[in-house]
Amino acid sequence: MSVLGASLLGESVAFTVWAPRCRSVELVLEGVRPQPLTAREPGLFRVTIARLPEGTRYRYRLDGARHRPDPASRWQPEGVHGPSVVVDPRRFVWTDQEFRGRDFADLVFYEVHVGTFTPAGTFEAIIPYLPALSDLGITALQLMPIAEFPGSRDWGYDGVDLFAPQSTYGGPRGLRRLVDACHARGVSVFLDVVYNHLGPEGNYLAEFGPYFTDRVTTPWGPAVNYDGEGSAGVRRHVVENGRVWVNEFHIDGFRLDAVHAIHDTSPVHILTEFAQAVREEAARSGRRVHLVAESHDNDRRLVLPVAQGGLGLDAVWSDDFHHALHQRLTGETLGYYGDFAGEQHLTRALAEGFAYQGEESTYWRCRRGTPSADLGGERFLIYLQNHDQVGNRPQGERLGALVPFEAAKLAAGLMFAAPAVPLLFMGEEYGDTATFQFFTSFLDPPVAEAVGRGRADDLSRFGWTRPVPDPNAPNTFVSSRLNHQLARATRHRALRDYYARWLALRRTHPALGARDKALARAACKDSMLVLERAAQAGGEVRVVANLGSAPRDFTPSAKWRLLLDSADAQFGGPGKVPLLAPYQLLLYEVEP
Structure with missing residues (x-):
């Protein structure tokens, strides 16, 4: 089976695209007559061009009219509307041959938004901070979505070119350098990937094939077609995307965004197929890869083995721990926080993973959750802060801005003491005071306006009444940038020392290192x-x-x-x- 996108074959390049909605597909190169692609498998077009150098820009012409970037482009240096570029992954010299990955239970996650972590906002600009993160006890860097999105400012959930690392972050070479540097320090790299929808601008996939369905909806746009007519090609696109991240970029794991919004009634669920494929890809080079699902359903099936009727993933994000502890310390009762008033939710989340295990939820207006006490603690990833819980507040305040300093330390202690896998949000360890707001940089004004209105409506439905910053305004992004200099100040340094002490105890004390919730x-x-x-x-x-x-x-x-x-x-x-x-x-x- 051909690899999607532009693949190097010796001195030639094979261009392969799935486009069942097109009668003809032509390869358009600068200064060269368009080359027709030949239909091979149903809907699959291919052409091989000899002596084509790396860096060649190209587009596809669909039905003799529309010029579009490659749906499996590896690099979009001119953005989502620009030409794609041929990239030779063999040119990068990896030095991480000794790194095989880590046991999931031993991971300590650190969630990073590449654009706001440093003033430069690039993959390579993160590298100088790796020694400090490693010394702290971080063993997994989790990058918020990096698939090419419009402009230079976005959380990443508006990505449209799933195979192309964001150009303003440094593109494919910058990502490879970051991953290689992480592996040199024994730090795994996880990608946050979005397979429930694609962004609204620069999304040309529907012109190529039946990527989307109107049978179900998502809050963010058309749902991806995983089980309808023509879905085999859609599934292949997503599965191959995972293989490319593992093979060409040495990625160690994935956070699967909002899997409750992925609808699939196929005999083999797309998440199971994806997990099996990326694990096979990693095993070819003696490595391992882990998969973590985000879901608000508290569904144990996500982590049960396939043989037991589950989807076979490694772990789930457990919002319940955050919600229960946040509610107890802040007293907030808006939205889903109202479901967590009462200390019993916190103690259950601490000891069992999920607080809601089938009980009625006032916020969701239904029974929520499944039993979790028998699942290992390594199946649950918990946090005090993450991009959602901070960024989905109108002003993007961090926990440290909402509770006393001593309460913030108490919260961290409970997170580290719990029989679960912890995640820190960038800057949390030293108490960064920067807000983390919702920001975008859409180039299409109507899209930007619609997203801004939708954002305000979402927060209003939650119960927030405070004004919402304009997501597309540059200052909304700038105000979310970390101030690493704070880590040197006395109180901030003391907080970091506290985090470091806890992480050291988790590594050295058997009771804190265990993930056995039965004890x-x-x-x-x-x-x-x-x-x-x-x-x-x-x-x-x-x-x-x-x-x-x-x-x-x-x-x-x-x-x-x-x-x-x-x-x-x-x-x-x-x-x-x-x-x-x-x-x-x-x-x-x-x-x-």
Whole structure:
């Protein structure tokens, strides 16, 4: 089967495109007469051109009229409307042959938006920060979507060229350099990929084939056709996209965006087919790849083995932990936060993964979730902040802007103590004060206006009443850029030290390193939360946390040895206090 896009074959280039809606497809090169592509398999057109150098720009002419970029283009240096470029992946010299990936349970994720992480906003500009992230204890860099999108400012969920790394980020060479540098430090690289919809501008796929369906809808645009007429070619496009990321870019894993919006009634679900394909691709070079699903359904089937009726993915994002802890610390009850009033949601999320396991949800107006207590803790990825939970607030405030400093540390301690896989949002570890707002850079004014209106409507339905910044305004993007200099300031440095201490304990203490939820217990009464953790091989810890704003009486057992105190002066706290201070968290080792 031919590889989609422009593939190097010795000194020749094979151009392959799936275009069943076209009667004819021609290859248009600069200064050369258009070359017709020959129909091979149904809807699949191909032509091979000899002695064509890397860097050659090209387009396809559809039915003798419309000039369009390649749906499987590897590089769009002039943007989503410009020509595609031939890229030779063999030209890059990789140095990561010794890196084979990590066990998923050992990962500590760090979510990054490439454009706002540094002033340069490129893949390569991230590289100088890798030593500090590695020293902190980060083992997986998760990049927000990088498929080519309109302009230079976007979260990435408006991408339209799935195979092309964003040109303003540095394109394919910049991405390869970043991945190679990460692997040199033992850091995996995950991509956030969007297979439930494509962006509204520069999306020419429907002119080539039946990529979309009107049988179902998504909040962001037409749904992708995974099970209707002509869907075999659509599925191939997505599966091959995953193979290319693994093969040509050495990607170690994927975050699958909003899989609840992927509709597929096929005998083999597209997510299962995708997972099997990318794992096979990685295995060819002795590597492994992991897949994490985002879903608001709390659906255990996502991580169950295929033999047990599941989809066979590795883990799910667990919003419930965030929602329950955020609600408890901020008191917010708008939108879905209203479902999480009450400490029982937090203790259940801590010990079992999902807080909602089939109970009625007021916000969703239905029963939500499935049982999760029997699933391993490595099946759940939890967080205090991420692009959605920060960026989908009208002003994009981070948790540190909403709660006291001591409460932010308490929250981090509970995340790291939980039997789950943690994710940090960029800048969280030192308490960056920059907001993270929703931003775009659509070139088509009607599209920009429609997206802005839709954004305001979404937030209004949630219950927010504050004004919403214009997503397409450049300053909305600029105000979301990190200020790494803050990490040197006293309190910010203390917070980073606190994060580093927790991550070191997770690596070295067997009870904190275990992901066995069967040995985890959580209880809360009168704002006093106690989390018990243990390991099969031995080792036991207790976490005691004051979730309230008033001090509490507390006397530890004589067999408990203090490992960490969030109120310690070295972590920017008030120091030793006679009572359990507001938002103080204590970690003890239980001695035999």
